[in-house]
Amino acid sequence: MKQIDLLIIGGGPAGLAAAAAAYESGCRDMLILEREETLGGILKQCIHNGFGLHTFKEELTGPEYAQRYIDKILEYGIPYQTGAMVIEITPEKTVTCVSREKGLEQFSARAIILAMGCRERPRGSLGTPGWRCAGVYTAGTAQKFVNLQGLMPGKRVVILGSGDIGLIMARRMTFSGAEVLGCVELMPYSAGLKRNIVQCLDDFDIPLYLSHTVIDIEGKERLSGVTIAKVDGDLKPIPGTEIHFDCDTLLLSVGLIPENELSEMAGVKLSPATSGAIVDDRLMTSVEGIFSCGNVLHVHDLVDFVSQESARAGENAAAYLEGRLDICAQRIPVVAGSGVNALVPQYISQSANCPTTIMFRPRAVRKNAVVRVCVGDEELLRKKYRVLAPGEMVTMTLPADFMQRQAAQAQGAEVLVEVLE
Amino acid sequence: MLDVVIIGGGVVGCAVARELSRYDLRILLLEKTADICNGQSKANTAIVHGGYDAQPGTNKAKFNLLGNAMFEQICTELEVPFKRNGSLVVAFEGDDEQMIDRLFERGQENGVPGLSIIDREEILRREPNLNPTAKRALLVRNAGICCPYELTQAYAENAACNGAEFIREAEVTSILPNPQSGWLVRSMAGEFETRAVINCAGIYADKINDMVSQDHFSIHPRRGEYYIVDKKYAGKFTSTIFQIPTRLGKGILVAPTVDGTILLGPTADDIQDRDDTRSTAEGLKKVLAGAGKSWPELPGRAFITTFSGVRAHCDRDDFIIGEAKDAPLFFNAAGIESPGLSSAPAIADYLAKMVAKRLKAAQNPNFDPHRAAIPKFREMSCQERKLAIAKNPDFARIVCRCETVSEAEIRESIRRPVGARTVDGVKRRTRAGMGRCQAGFCTARVVEILCEELGKSPLEITKCGGESKMLTGFLFNRGGGEE
Numbered sequence: 077m078k079q080i081d082l083l084i085i086g087g088g089p090a091g092l093a094a095a096a097a098a099y100e101s102g103c104r105d106m107l108i109l110e111r112e113e114t115l116g117g118i119l120k121q122c123i124h125n126g127f128g129l130h131t132f133k134e135e136l137t138g139p140e141y142a143q144r145y146i147d148k149i150l151e152y153g154i155p156y157q158t159g160a161m162v163i164e165i166t167p168e169k170t171v172t173c174v175s176r177e178k179g180l181e182q183f184s185a186r187a188i189i190l191a192m193g194c195r196e197r198p199r200g201s202l203g204t205p206g207w208r209c210a211g212v213y214t215a216g217t218a219q220k221f222v223n224l225q226g227l228m229p230g231k232r233v234v235i236l237g238s239g240d241i242g243l244i245m246a247r248r249m250t251f252s253g254a255e256v257l258g259c260v261e262l263m264p265y266s267a268g269l270k271r272n273i274v275q276c277l278d279d280f281d282i283p284l285y286l287s288h289t290v291i292d293i294e295g296k297e298r299l300s301g302v303t304i305a306k307v308d309g310d311l312k313p314i315p316g317t318e319i320h321f322d323c324d325t326l327l328l329s330v331g332l333i334p335e336n337e338l339s340e341m342a343g344v345k346l347s348p349a350t351s352g353a354i355v356d357d358r359l360m361t362s363v364e365g366i367f368s369c370g371n372v373l374h375v376h377d378l379v380d381f382v383s384q385e386s387a388r389a390g391e392n393a394a395a396y397l398e399g400r401l402d403i404c405a406q407r408i409p410v411v412a413g414s415g416v417n418a419l420v421p422q423y424i425s426q427s428a429n430c431p432t433t434i435m436f437r438p439r440a441v442r443k444n445a446v447v448r449v450c451v452g453d454e455e456l457l458r459k460k461y462r463v464l465a466p467g468e469m470v471t472m473t474l475p476a477d478f479m480q481r482q483a484a485q486a487q488g489a490e491v492l493v494e495v496l497e
Numbered sequence: 498m499l500d501v502v503i504i505g506g507g508v509v510g511c512a513v514a515r516e517l518s519r520y521d522l523r524i525l526l527l528e529k530t531a532d533i534c535n536g537q538s539k540a541n542t543a544i545v546h547g548g549y550d551a552q553p554g555t556n557k558a559k560f561n562l563l564g565n566a567m568f569e570q571i572c573t574e575l576e577v578p579f580k581r582n583g584s585l586v587v588a589f590e591g592d593d594e595q596m597i598d599r600l601f602e603r604g605q606e607n608g609v610p611g612l613s614i615i616d617r618e619e620i621l622r623r624e625p626n627l628n629p630t631a632k633r634a635l636l637v638r639n640a641g642i643c644c645p646y647e648l649t650q651a652y653a654e655n656a657a658c659n660g661a662e663f664i665r666e667a668e669v670t671s672i673l674p675n676p677q678s679g680w681l682v683r684s685m686a687g688e689f690e691t692r693a694v695i696n697c698a699g700i701y702a703d704k705i706n707d708m709v710s711q712d713h714f715s716i717h718p719r720r721g722e723y724y725i726v727d728k729k730y731a732g733k734f735t736s737t738i739f740q741i742p743t744r745l746g747k748g749i750l751v752a753p754t755v756d757g758t759i760l761l762g763p764t765a766d767d768i769q770d771r772d773d774t775r776s777t778a779e780g781l782k783k784v785l786a787g788a789g790k791s792w793p794e795l796p797g798r799a800f801i802t803t804f805s806g807v808r809a810h811c812d813r814d815d816f817i818i819g820e821a822k823d824a825p826l827f828f829n830a831a832g833i834e835s836p837g838l839s840s841a842p843a844i845a846d847y848l849a850k851m852v853a854k855r856l857k858a859a860q861n862p863n864f865d866p867h868r869a870a871i872p873k874f875r876e877m878s879c880q881e882r883k884l885a886i887a888k889n890p891d892f893a894r895i896v897c898r899c900e901t902v903s904e905a906e907i908r909e910s911i912r913r914p915v916g917a918r919t920v921d922g923v924k925r926r927t928r929a930g931m932g933r934c935q936a937g938f939c940t941a942r943v944v945e946i947l948c949e950e951l952g953k954s955p956l957e958i959t960k961c962g963g964e965s966k967m968l969t970g971f972l973f974n975r976g977g978g979e980e
Contacts, residue, residue: 111895111898159893159894161893161895161898163901172879174882174892174893174895175893176890176891176893179886179887179890179893180882180883180886182879195937195938196934196937198801198933198934198935198936198937199802199935200725200800200801200802200803200935201798201801201802201933203724203776203781203800203803204776205775205776205777205778205780205781206775207774207775208774208776208804209960210959210960210961210965210966210967214937216937217937217938217940225941225945225955226971226972226973227956227968227972228970228971228972229968229969231970252972291778297959297962297963297964298964298965298966313778324969325969337898337899
């Protein structure tokens with residue numbers, strides 16, 4: 077068993093940013109474990125541009141964005157192992173990993189950063205009626221085929237769900253010579269970013285069918301068509317509104333799920349709202365010394381936000397290793413009030429003395445809404461938004477000194493985040 | 498010339514092939530589709546029934562009971578997952594409780610061992626997640642669960658290792674009397690002269706029988722739809738939970754599987770098209786409503802997928818097993834619906850002995866009853882994993898993350914006798930793609946490995962044979978080939 081200070085599980089954008097920040101904060105004994113053959117995670121297949129506007133103030137492609145961080149890892153000489161799949165993490169922070177090069181290895185880590193990312197929700201979980209034929213792929217699988225292997229999954233495409241990967245693939249498939257007949261979204265609003273709706277659908281005259289869903293998947297062997305229908309307020313298909321498409325491919329972009337199997341093995345408690353770990357403002361999970369960041373913690377809109385969050389996890393892990401993190405402190409809960417979903421973090425330590433970032437997703441589309449953050453009776457923040465939508469995460473930064481206020485020190489204090497009409 | 502042609506590569510056909518391979522016979526199995534275990538053998542409730550349900554005196558009752566008792570030995574010899582988890586037939590408040598007595602009596606008459614009737618307290622002690630309005634239940638101790646595709650594949654592999662041949666994509670088009678041998682079987686894969694024919698053609702068994710016999714029967718496809726519940730809920734139920742049976746079948750079950758998932762289903766709907774394995778909105782709704790009666794806390798977002806299978810319900814309402822009256826050395830194993838999986842070992846044993854006797858076959862001196870399972874990385878201990886990787890580094894490359902399936906297992910599933918040729922074939926042999934991401938991550942790699950192993954282009958790889966191509970073209974023209 078190898079002793080190590082910090083293990084980073086995952087060499088995608090979250091793991092890379094966490095590793096670089098941990099190094100910059102003084103950590104030297106660390107290792108990144110990446111299951112794929114190269115670093116970069118899902119960015120490897122995201123060959124479109126639009127990454128890095130926040131972080132680098134320029135538009136990069138996914139691989140370019142990843143390379144900026146990989147270069148840092150190389151520059152710092154941070155060790156990493158690719159083709160290395162972690163198969164177990166115990167609550168005692170023993171990590172078992174397998175790789176062709178080194179076989180089965182076990183590590184005893186003092187701290188761990190979970191950065192495994194997320195996966196796509198599959199067709200099966202939707203219970204969509206029809207045949208289980210070839211030609212039904214998640215958007216990410218199709219993206220991998222097209223962008224990494226140069227293989228076309230189909231010629232006439234319908235996309236179910238308007239998540240960002242689905243929108244990106246609508247454009248990508250069109251560029252690659254396929255015909256994209258439409259993008260079908262169950263909700264009355266898109267789950268994707270506005271700019272992707274404009275640049276990936278509108279610019280190519282691909283219709284977006286809001287409040288519609290796929291009600292039948294046809295084709296015994298290969299997909300031959302799908303039928304969509306409008307849905308009512310309860311999201312049930314309305315008879316008589318069916319539209320049929322002849323197509324050979326159905327791509328799904330119906331949600332991302334943080335991939336927390338390893339976290340659960342480690343005894344990390346998960347939040348039903350995010351499907352990610354329950355963390356405090358330091359991004360430490362319910363298991364001391366285990367941190368979580370990026371899409372394994374909660375699904376982000378932009379990789380820039382993943383990098384920012386993960387850098388904080390890296391800094392905090394380094395501080396924890398040096399005993400600089402006050403882990404015995406009382407924590408007060410952060411509570412999702414009306415209109416607030418998928419709130420992170422769920423706790424703030426009472427000793428927090430730097431600005432604290434709170435992120436959440438609005439439950440519904442709201443115009444001219446106000447987001448308010450209170451502790452006890454005291455209002456900490458109030459911010460007006462012209463439009464709030466579930467597809468765009470809201471970030472609020474609490475002032476550094478808020479924990480010192482009286483209301484935060486009171487017995488049973490909690491931070492309440494709510495959307496006001 | 499062959500001694501026996503078996504038509505149909507489901508669990509019965511493959512089991513018959515294996516039992517016949519105990520004898521010194523030239524055996525060929527013809528399967529219509531791209532893979533064995535591609536019909537109702539792959540899409541059922543994966544239950545080894547106790548045997549209380551069938552009418553006394555029927556073949557169903559007889560072979561169910563005999564087959565059930567054979568599972569320990571068969572699954573040990575073939576290294577197939579099997580567990581005697583017991584089942585409960587539960588009467589809830591408002592149900593006809595007397596049915597429990599009737600089933601108990603029928604079970605006694607059928608000779609089912611270890612039956613008893615238990616009350617609410619005992620039911621809930623055994624199954625705390627069951628609907629507490631449960632009043633009485635029939636406890637069926639000898640009921641079990643088994644992996645039906647692994648059993649079918651194991652039978653086929655073992656038969657192949659003992660000399661039987663398998664040809665897939667070999668739909669039988671006609672069977673003619675042949676003075677030289679007995680029968681001439683024409684198929685999409687050629688003509689075969691044989692002394693005996695065994696019809697194990699599942700939902701098409703009546704069509705095959707019609708080719709040679711005037712003693713007609715007909716198969717009526719009856720579809721059953723299912724949900725699969727995520728492994729996260731493993732352990733919610735220990736026993737298989739039945740409700741009071743209806744005219745069409747045994748009702749909606751909550752059935753734990755040997756893999757830790759839970760099956761909900763099946764429905765029972767008579768349909769026209771025998772290959773119509775669609776899921777329907779109504780069917781899936783029925784499954785949830787039915788399963789919700791047994792499992793009131795059934796979580797709403799717990800499903801990893803849906804599937805459906807078509808039962809070969811026979812108008813004679815029983816298994817038809819034996820030599821056709823008017824066609825010597827033509828044998829039927831027809832009308833095999835539930836409890837078909839449970840009965841398969843006994844049907845195969847019975848038919849193989851009958852056929853061998855009629856052909857005056859000698860024993861196969863080289864018969865080896867043992868088949869080693871593909872080593873499952875996910876089930877290995879740490880030490881076993883180290884050793885496995887040391888021997889074959891491909892074990893360290895995990896392709897399917899959800900089910901922890903290694904590249905070594907996938908390659909082996911393709912290299913085995915009667916090995917995988919399709920993405921679904923790999924899935925059923927290794928569980929790659931069967932987990933909660935439903936092949937989102939591993940599909941591209943599985944396609945690559947199939948190409949490497951079979952020397953094929955990615956454009957030739959199918960999901961399940963026929964026109965089920967995974968990919969439609971190359972993005973760029975590759976090395977002078979035509980686009």
